[in-house]
Amino acid sequence: MTTQLRAAVLGSPIAHSLSPVLHRAGYAALGMAERRYDRFEVDEAGLPGFIERIEPAEWAGLSLTMPLKRAIVPLLDEVGRTALAVDAVNTVVFGPDGRRSGDNTDVPGLVNALRERGVEKVEAASVLGAGATASSALAALAEVCTGEVTVHVRSEQRAAEMLALGERLGLRIRTAAWEDGARALESPLTISTTPVGATDGFADVLPSGPGVLFDVLYHPWPTRLAAACAERGGTVLGGLDLLVHQAVLQFEAFTGVPGPLAAMRAAGEAALAEG
Structure with a gap:
């Protein structure tokens, strides 16, 4: 024993x-x-x-x-x-x-959480943020996304880091301005990796038919972005899904x-x- x-x-x-x-x-x-x-x-x-x-x-x-x-x-x-x-x-x-x-275990946990909700493969995806959790998100998307991943960042340095990681992972990465983050929800899958309150400004300007949102926060829940996405008929996963998996x-x-x-x-x- x-x-x-x-x-x-x-x-x-x-x-x-x-x-x-x-x-x-x-x-x-x-x-x-x-x-x-x-x-x-x-x-x-x-x-x-x-x-x-x-x-x-x-x-x-x-x-x-x-x-x-x-x-x-x-x-x-x-x-x-x-x-x-x-x-x-x-x-x-x-x-x-x-x-x-x-x-x-964050990377396979994220993949397993998506699979639990029926998200096996997507043709394109977006990521909000460019910190450590965004790196795990990109690694997960290397298994899930068959096309281009758009990463919304605040700085050129972060953009360069995400492009370099994407190259190592074999992902096609495109960086975009943080201010255009609401457009991320036009993708079939968006992973939000930002701190509390960072995406609140996008909640009122989301597309009418958002895709799947995986917001990695779990407290407070739901975030304004998650609530707005759900109200518009999108599928929402939260930080607890990632944490548990x-x-x-x-x-x-x-x-x-x-x-x-x-x-x-x-x-x-x-x-x-x-x-």
Whole structure:
């Protein structure tokens, strides 16, 4: 019987994280009462020390949120192909020998969330924003989109970064001005990766028949953009969809057992409803 029963989410700030709720719900649903999942406030400066104190005989793995997804990379023994492509690790698995393996479950989680809603392939797509989450969005679109991806950005530097990533991923990228972001919803699929309030100005000028919107925020929900898209008949996915699907994959990486999607989603919904 394995002794690697501990896992946790690290980041700063971390108090808002729903990861403990999701993973603990998975443990409860599958009768894994011996397992433990915690959260720890850890910033970039404190990360090396935290990792060195880990006892791999006890720890199965770690979930990582901002600002640690890139800071963890030099501390790992191996990094998966997806994580390397987007330069972001959100999952660390400890081998019994202490080997540290990093990967990214945000990308396949995003793909799985879309597939759950019937979005298998699209001929074109748009992305709002150009930060770390936008990189994961592009990696997911490399599997989903067969045509051009338009990325709405605020700066030439961000545009150059997205074009370079698209080239590495084999995606055809076109950059467009942030101010034209409302036109993104003319695409069959739009992924919004921006902070709270950033897309509010687009809500009143959306096309009459928007496509699928995947807005990665989950609190507050719905965003103004998501509500406006739904009112106009568009299909809307939210940040909880992404959070749950990536957590299901982490759960399996930590336990060897597929995460119970329905139980984990219900726990996340309940936690958000409580505020």
